[in-house]
Amino acid sequence: xxxxxxxxxxxxxxxxxxxxxxxxxxxxxxxxxxxxxxxxxxxxxxxxxxxxxxxxxxxxxxxxxxxxxxxxxxxxxxxxxxxxxxxxxxxxxxxxxxxxxxxxxxxxxxxxxxxxxxxxxxxxxxxxxxxxxxxxxxxxxxxxxxxxxxxxxxxxxxxxxxxxxxxxxxxxx
Amino acid sequence: xxxxxxxxxxxxxxxxxxxxxxxxxxxxxxxxxxxxxxxxxxxxxxxxxxxxxxxxxxxxxxxxxxxxxxxxxxxxxxxxxxxxxxxxxxxxxxxxxxxxxxxxxxxxxxxxxxxxxxxxxxxxxxxxxxxxxxxxxxxxxxxxxxxxxxxxxxxxxxxxxxxxxxxxxxxxxxxxxxxxxxxxxxxxxxxxxxxxxxxxxxxxxxxxxxxxxxxxxxxxxxxxxxxxxxxxxxxxxxxxxxxxxxxxxxxxxxxxxxxxxxxxxxxxxxxxxxxxxxxxxxxxxxxxxxxxxxxxxxxxxxxxxxxxxxxxxxxxxxxxxxxxxxxxxxxxxxxxxxxxxxxxxxxxxxxxxxxxxxxxxxxxxxxxxxxxxxxxxxxxxxxxxxxx
Numbered sequence: 028x029x030x031x032x033x034x035x036x037x038x039x040x041x042x043x044x045x046x047x048x049x050x051x052x053x054x055x056x057x058x059x060x061x062x063x064x065x066x067x068x069x070x071x072x073x074x075x076x077x078x079x080x081x082x083x084x085x086x087x088x089x090x091x092x093x094x095x096x097x098x099x100x101x102x103x104x105x106x107x108x109x110x111x112x113x114x115x116x117x118x119x120x121x122x123x124x125x126x127x128x129x130x131x132x133x134x135x136x137x138x139x140x141x142x143x144x145x146x147x148x149x150x151x152x153x154x155x156x157x158x159x160x161x162x163x164x165x166x167x168x169x170x171x172x173x174x175x176x177x178x179x180x181x182x183x184x185x186x187x188x189x190x191x192x193x194x195x196x197x198x199x200x
Numbered sequence: 201x202x203x204x205x206x207x208x209x210x211x212x213x214x215x216x217x218x219x220x221x222x223x224x225x226x227x228x229x230x231x232x233x234x235x236x237x238x239x240x241x242x243x244x245x246x247x248x249x250x251x252x253x254x255x256x257x258x259x260x261x262x263x264x265x266x267x268x269x270x271x272x273x274x275x276x277x278x279x280x281x282x283x284x285x286x287x288x289x290x291x292x293x294x295x296x297x298x299x300x301x302x303x304x305x306x307x308x309x310x311x312x313x314x315x316x317x318x319x320x321x322x323x324x325x326x327x328x329x330x331x332x333x334x335x336x337x338x339x340x341x342x343x344x345x346x347x348x349x350x351x352x353x354x355x356x357x358x359x360x361x362x363x364x365x366x367x368x369x370x371x372x373x374x375x376x377x378x379x380x381x382x383x384x385x386x387x388x389x390x391x392x393x394x395x396x397x398x399x400x401x402x403x404x405x406x407x408x409x410x411x412x413x414x415x416x417x418x419x420x421x422x423x424x425x426x427x428x429x430x431x432x433x434x435x436x437x438x439x440x441x442x443x444x445x446x447x448x449x450x451x452x453x454x455x456x457x458x459x460x461x462x463x464x465x466x467x468x469x470x471x472x473x474x475x476x477x478x479x480x481x482x483x484x485x486x487x488x489x490x491x492x493x494x495x496x497x498x499x500x501x502x503x504x505x506x507x508x509x510x511x512x513x514x515x516x517x518x519x520x521x522x523x524x525x526x527x528x529x530x531x532x533x534x535x536x537x538x539x540x541x542x543x544x545x546x547x548x549x550x551x552x553x554x555x556x557x558x559x560x561x562x563x564x565x566x567x568x569x570x571x572x573x574x575x576x577x578x579x580x581x582x583x584x585x586x587x588x
Contacts, residue, residue, distance in 0.1 A: 054257070054261075055261075057257075057258060057340075058258050058261040058262060058265065059265075060340035061258050061262060061337045061338055061339065061340040061348075062261075062262050062265045062266070062337050062338070062340075063340075064338040064340060064342075065335065065337060065338050065347070066269070068473035068474065069342075069412060069473055071340075071342070072342075090210035090213070090214065091209070091210055091213045094210075094213055094214050094217055095213075095217070098217050098221065102221070102250065103254050103257075104340060104341060106250045106251045106253070106254030106255075107251075107254050107255070107258060107339045107340060107341070107344075107346075108339040108341050108343075108344035108346055109339070109344060109346055109374050109375070109382065109384055109388070109390060110239070110341075110343070110344055110390075111224075111225050111228040111229060111239055111247075112224060112225075112228065112247055112250055112251075113221040113222070113224045113225040113228075114225070115341070116221045117218060117221050117222070117225075120214065120217050120218060120221065121214075121218075124210070124214045128210070156343075159225070160343075163222070163225070164225060164229050164237055165229075165236070165237035166229065166237055166238070166239065167236075167389070168343065168389065169389060169409055169410030170343065170410055171410050171411060174342060178342070
């Protein structure tokens with residue numbers, strides 16, 4: 028598994044970005060996530076904050092940072108809905124942690140792996156969301172698995188475009 | 201201990217963040233009387249503060265995006281028009297371009313003007329006081345059908361106000377911020393509106409399903425419900441005034457959880473995913489036009505005069521009763537006074553009148569012969585001898 032596994036810790040390059048990118052990219056993702064469904068209607072099959080969480084968590088390879096970023100973006104998203112605050116928060120916290128933990132073990136320079144991971148983590152986020160909503164809180168929620176699959180695909184397509192774009196802002200050592 | 205935390209630092213942080221969020225969630229839900237879990241109707245102070253921060257952070261860029269997108273859309277349309285004109289006549293390109301640009305801008309203005317005029321016309325005619333607002337954003341979550349308005353508490357909006365368009369209902373104001381407001385659309389799963397089917401008069405509760413379609417729930421299976429039937433607000437929920445259009449019945453599906461119950465899928469009267477301007481009902485006190493107000497005032501005056509006349513008549517009859525000789529007998533005790541006797545008077549026997557009265561008829565005038573002295577010796581049945 029030479030592609031999937033980084034041989035030693037030294038092989039893994041930790042991505043660093045200017046502070047402005049750390050501040051602006053999540054904010055823009057949140058704003059666009061709130062605004063684009065107005066334009067696209069029910070075809071807004073994506074979750075930009077999730078894609079951004081996965082990108083930074085994979086790049087930074089710090090589970091703590093991934094956890095905190097996921098939690099912050101998720102809580103922010105929850106605050107814009109009428110639902111309880113913490114549902115998206117928990118889902119994205121776990122996703123941020125998983126992405127960062129995986130980032131340590133895999134070759135994050137490989138674009139294909141990052142995109143596939145985005146797809147899988149999107150599905151995990153959807154499952155966690157439903158789990159928290161229905162099982163943990165005991166609230167009723169009707170959900171369509173096909174829509175969740177389409178959203179994971181949408182996230183993957185966005186990751187295909189966004190990840191190389193954000194890679195340009197990396198600070199090289 | 202230090203080694204343990206150093207070793208499992210990542211997991212400890214993850215667990216801490218998760219526990220904090222789970223505790224936060226636990227404080228936002230409660231168990232209802234029916235044993236079901238439900239979200240608190242109104243947010244706590246902390247939650248509201250979070251929502252306020254999130255809204256304050258997202259709303260200004262959203263407004264900019266909204267304004268920019270409209271500008272870009274206008275520019276794009278102009279560009280298309282420009283190319284079209286250039287192809288048609290290159291010699292007059294500059295003149296036509298300018299005219300086209302102006303025309304496109306005016307057309308866009310006219311369209312918006314027409315839309316707003318329609319809204320204003322409805323607003324003026326509508327019986328309740330309303331406030332026009334623009335939609336500037338959404339929640340961004342597919343499970344949450346929520347939009348944001350560009351008007352808030354400063355403009356007079358409050359929670360639970362109905363949001364409508366001239367076509368029908370949109371939703372209700374769920375949360376109000378200083379200069380914006382969160383609207384829960386009628387197709388959300390947590391939404392609820394009392395509705396009535398126009399023809400069959402069947403009542404139910406309207407809420408969204410997983411696909412984001414509004415549906416009327418808690419209805420017993422009834423084969424009278426047909427696609428195309430209009431659905432109106434029932435007015436019992438204290439949010440939506442009665443009789444507003446909601447949509448039309450699209451189809452009827454069985455309730456997957458309960459036998460003999462059905463869900464009526466409704467095609468909304470309003471295109472909920474393409475909304476631009478809406479009206480918020482800020483007061484449910486009926487508002488009447490000046491002519492109608494004058495009519496009502498006249499009616500009230502006439503009614504007052506009528507009441508006054510009746511009172512004067514009553515007073516006059518009381519004075520008359522006092523002046524007339526009384527039927528009170530001073531010798532009798534009060535309970536035996538004839539005026540106080542409540543027993544019904546004895547029925548008066550009416551003797552039926554004969555159709556052709558003759559001399560045998562009781563009470564009839566006696567015959568001339570019977571007036572003589574020997575009349576008493578004759579039997580009434582004795583035939584009388586006729587004189588020739």
